[in-house]
Amino acid sequence: MSGRPPNRKIPTMNPDAIIELGYxxxxxGLTGEVMVRTHNKASELPAQDQDVxxxxxxxxTRQVRVVAVRAAAKGRLVRFAGVxxxxxxxxxxxxxxxxxxxxxxxxxxxxxYWEDLPGMPVRLADGTEVGHVESVFRTTTDILVIxxxxxxIMVPVVDAYVASVGPDCVVIEPxxxxxxxx
Numbered sequence: 032m033s034g035r036p037p038n039r040k041i042p043t044m045n046p047d048a049i050i051e052l053g054y055x056x057x058x059x060g061l062t063g064e065v066m067v068r069t070h071n072k073a074s075e076l077p078a079q080d081q082d083v084x085x086x087x088x089x090x091x092t093r094q095v096r097v098v099a100v101r102a103a104a105k106g107r108l109v110r111f112a113g114v115x116x117x118x119x120x121x122x123x124x125x126x127x128x129x130x131x132x133x134x135x136x137x138x139x140x141x142x143x144y145w146e147d148l149p150g151m152p153v154r155l156a157d158g159t160e161v162g163h164v165e166s167v168f169r170t171t172t173d174i175l176v177i178x179x180x181x182x183x184i185m186v187p188v189v190d191a192y193v194a195s196v197g198p199d200c201v202v203i204e205p206x207x208x209x210x211x212x213x
Contacts, residue, residue, distance in 0.1 A: 046133035050144050054127045058120035065120045068106040086127045152200040153177050
């Protein structure tokens with residue numbers, strides 16, 4: 032047995048897992064339309080006539096049909112079935128939306144969802160084990176929260192810090208481990 036710690040179990044790709052795609056940022060107009068922002072700016076989801084899962088801030092989930100979608104400067108304007116007024120639309124503000132993994136298109140090689148990362152080992156390019164992904168914090172620049180023993184390291188998901196995300200580990204640049212000094 033080597034002196035290396037055992038790898039953490041890589042998460043399984045549960046087809047029933049809900050993959051969060053974005054959130055409702057605001058009501059738009061008077062007739063129930065909402066502005067949604069997707070985590071992946073290139074995403075074409077949600078699509079018209081698609082059923083999505085809306086998750087309120089307390090975690091309650093409901094399925095709702097998308098009846099109309101159109102592009103907007105700050106996201107996509109969406110109309111959900113049963114949302115008929117500005118008050119109905121305001122009630123959705125802060126909800127996230129997503130799909131079950133089984134309902135998503137197949138990912139291209141090298142693509143991943145943030146939900147796949149917790150538990151994944153984190154290494155340097157030379158193979159040195161750093162720790163594991165504890166969570167992903169979504170913000171303007173998403174942040175990987177890495178657990179390295181008793182240390183928590185927050186690493187922005189940008190090329191300067193994250194070299195690659197593969198099917199079995201996340202590779203970070205050594206600079207991501209440096210303490211901030213002023």
